[in-house]
Amino acid sequence: MPGPSNSLTSPRPMEHRWGERVSLDSPARLILQDGKSIHGQVRNASISGALIDTPARLPPYSTVSVALSAGMGTRRRTLELPACVV
Numbered sequence: 001m002p003g004p005s006n007s008l009t010s011p012r013p014m015e016h017r018w019g020e021r022v023s024l025d026s027p028a029r030l031i032l033q034d035g036k037s038i039h040g041q042v043r044n045a046s047i048s049g050a051l052i053d054t055p056a057r058l059p060p061y062s063t064v065s066v067a068l069s070a071g072m073g074t075r076r077r078t079l080e081l082p083a084c085v086v
Contacts, residue, residue, distance in 0.1 A: 019047035028052055029067040031080070042068070049086075058085045 026042045030052065040054035052066065062085040070079050 021046045024050075026068065030054060030056070030058075030083075031065040031067060032058075033063055037067075050083075060085055 021044045023044050024042045028040045028042045030038045030040055032038065038054050038056045038058075040052040040056075043051045043053055045051075050066070058064070064083050064085060065080045066083045068079050068081070069076060071077055
């Protein structure tokens with residue numbers, strides 16, 4: 001009987017997010033606690049998280065806000081969502 005596996009030996013790492021991941025290619029802005037912002041690209045999202053590509057190396061458990069554009073035309077607005085880097 002095979003023993004438990006971990007992310008180093010498993011073909012797929014353990015899934016920690018809830019819901020189905022949806023592939024995206026959408027610009028985002030990460031707003032840091034000191035007010036600086038970093039541009040990124042949302043690659044996928046689920047009900048409990050998102051993968052955002054950015055050139056910055058942020059420390060795990062950093063608190064950020066993720067600014068996303070939503071809507072079209074005159075209904076276009078920016079949403080800011082609180083997030084934690086994992």
